[in-house]
Amino acid sequence: RPLWSNKVEYILAQVGYSVGSMNIWSFPNLWIQNGGSVFLVFYILMLFLIGVPLLFMEMASGQRLRQGSLGVWKLTSPWMTGLGYTTFLVCFIEGLVFNLVNCWSLLYLSQSFQFPVPWETCPLVKNSSEVSLDPECARTTPSMYFWYRKTLKASDTIEDGGVLIPSVTLSLLLIWFLTGLIMINGLKSTGKALYVLVLLPYLILLCFLIRSPLLEGASFxxxxxxxxxxxxxxxxxSIFFQVGMYVLLSLGLGLGIIASFATYMHPSNNCLTDAFLMALVNLGTSLIATPVIFAVMGFWATVIAHRCSENNSSKLVFYLIFRVAIVNLIPCPHALLLHLKVKKYIKVYDVTWCTIIKKMVLSKVSECKIQDQISKVKKGTSFAYLAFIEAMSFIPGSAYWSILFLLMYLSMGLTAMVGIMQGIITPLQDTFSFSRKHPKLLIVNVSVLMFLCSLFFAQPSGFYFFRLLNDYWINFPILFLITLENVAIAWSYGAKRFLAEMMILMGHPISPIYRFLLCCLCPFVLLVLSAVTPIYVYVQDFIYLAWDSSTSEEVPREFPSWAFNSLIIFTVIVFLPILIYFVYYFIH
Known part of the structure; x- marks a missing residue:
């Protein structure tokens, strides 16, 4: 079996897969929603008490047995043979969803090579002899939402299909070509590409860490x-539940990818140290990215608030010029009214305007509070992502900063996608001899197949199907897989036996506390999360944000009943191999 050229490539592969875009957006979002310090304490405890033992378990399983997900669980426990097939299927679906996000990043990156970037201002449209802002964009805040929907050409509802969107289709083709190209020569090409794909985002993040505190409003x-x-x-x-889910998903557990990378390491490698290193890098990346996100969000909120105030001033001037009858009633000089500063106009109202007139004018303007803009970040990671991109257009040299950010985001997405592809290809090579003899042909075939499957998301309603899978489905299968893997190792195979074998391979003792963590604490936490997750999803409104073309705004719509039924059928099909093999070995 081939090995990594050196351990640096192996660590880069694990870091590139597990430290992904989730650390950039979800961590700050959970931070702001859950009280900061309390969330951080919960996160550190869960990371080292649950995350590290499970990371060690997956790394050690692949490193010890040198098998992909289809073989490792059959050798661990015949009862859990179907677990490998279910893991393979979930990994395949995750790959389709993940590379769709990379496709969108590539689309925006291609649009960033313009000055100014297209989402910096609303586009102009010509109506007969007049030129004005596009009314659809003018009604949308932030304007990035307009370009976001315009690029994806999203339909009004999930039922509205249509032909494939050419730009999205081309971007999908390019992103799958890049993914296959990185992996075409196996570990040789993958290892070399990882030096660039993993280290480049950290270099760009360092640039943002230096630049972002200097922006106006960053301190806020x-x-x-x-x-x-x-x-x-x-x-x-609630924090316990959110942190637990975040730790498991951000580390990339449950899909067999960490084990697949570990199969190409020497069995005597100290994977316990590697697990601690992975956890520290994960924590460090989140702590570095969080102040960058908040500083840029403060800048974005300040600019939006200033624009809102300028818009209010324009409305007031218009109101005072063209409403002559009302202006004549106001006992103050016109010059003063026409040069009102945004922060002072309410004081002028209080001093000089009667109550009736004040109410009439105030009804024409809106509140422009920076605090209100910051609070919008709580809407979710998608809002923060779009607001961050829009904020880049406000910085001098906007095209340069937009390119840097999207290049960082695309690099992180590609490294994670390399891991997902490795989790698909390694089991196939371990199972079928033809795949081992013709690895390049296997990679090409898998890439083409996944590209064809991902075309389903290139239709106008594809974005809503992405939200359906990403928001309401993918997390539960991954959590359930992690739980079954932990039970298979800790109870079916035996944690004592497992740790004893690893002690022999690594050549040094392992603390008995890991037996307690793997046998007791981890299963308990995983079972609680597995029980709570369906309830948490069930009590939520089964809705999605759709684009209403008549108002150019996002409106909540309820998913149709067939969408919920399709998720249930999908789940049954994916987990069917576990049930089949369990019944088979029970009978025999």
Missing amino acids: GLQHMLVFKKVSIEDSI
């Missing part, structure tokens, strides 16, 4: 990050 965003709140017992339970 950073102060908002440092605001801590007290949490109740009910809030603590």
Whole structure:
């Protein structure tokens, strides 16, 4: 079996896969929603008490047995043979979803090579002899939403299909070509590509860490990050659930990818140290990215608030010029009214305007509070992502910063996709001899097959199907797989036996605490999360944000009943191999 050229390539592969875009967006979002310090304490405890043991378990399984997901569980416990097939299927679906996000990043990156970037301002449209802002974009805040929907050409509902979108189809073709090209020569090409794909995002993140605190309003965003709140017992339970899910998903557990990378390492490698290193890099990346996100969000909120105030001033001037009858009633000089500063116009109202007139004018303007803009970040990671891209267009040299950011995001997405592809290809090579003899042909065939499957998301309603899988389905299978893997190792195979074998291979003792963590704490936490997750999903509104072309705004719509039924059928099909093999070995 081939090995990594050196351990640096192996660590880069594991870091590139597990430290992905989720650390950039989900960590700050959970931070702001859950009181900052409380969330951080919960996260560190879960990371080292749950994350590290499970990381060690997956790394050691692949490193010891040198098998992909289809073989490792059959050798661990025949009862869990079907677990490998289910893992393979979930990994395949995750690959389709993940590379779709990379496709969108590539689309935006291609549009960033313009000055100014297209989403910096609303486009102009010509109506007969007049030129004005596109009314659809003018009604959309932020304007990035307009370009976001325009690029994806999203339909009004999930039922509205249509022909494939040419730009998305071409971008999907390019992204799958890049993915296959990186992996075409196996570990040789993958290892060399990882030096660039993994290290480049950290270099760009360092540039943002230096630049972002110097932006106007960045201090407001950073102060908002440092605001801590007290949490109740009910809030603590919610934080426990969110942190637990985040730790498991951000580390990339459950899909057999970590084990697949480890199969190409020497069996005597100290994978326990590697697991700790992975956890520290994961934590460090999140702590570096968080102040960058908050600083840029503070800058974005400041610019949006200023634009709102300027818009209010324009409305007031228009109102005062063209509403002559009302202007004549105001006992103050016109010159003063026409040169009102945004922060002072309310004081002028209080001093000089009667109550009726004040109400009439105030009804024409909107609130322009930076705090309100910052609070919008709580809407979710998608909003923060789009707001961040829009904020790049406000910085001098906007095209340069937009390219840097999207290049960083695309690099992180590609490294994660390399891991997912490795989790698909390694089991096939271990199972079929033809695949081992013709690895390049296998990679090409898998890439073409996955590209053809991903074309389903290139239709106008494809974005809503992506949200359906990403928001309501993918997390539960991964969590359930992690739980079954932990039970298979800790109880079916035996944690004592497992750790004893690893002690022999690594040549040094392993603390008995890991037996307790793998046998007791990890299964308990995983079972609680597995029980709570379906309830949590069930009590949520089964809705998606659709694009209403008549108003150019996002509106909540309820998923049709067939969407919910299709998720149930999908889940049954994916987990069917586990049931089949379990019944087979029970009978025999």
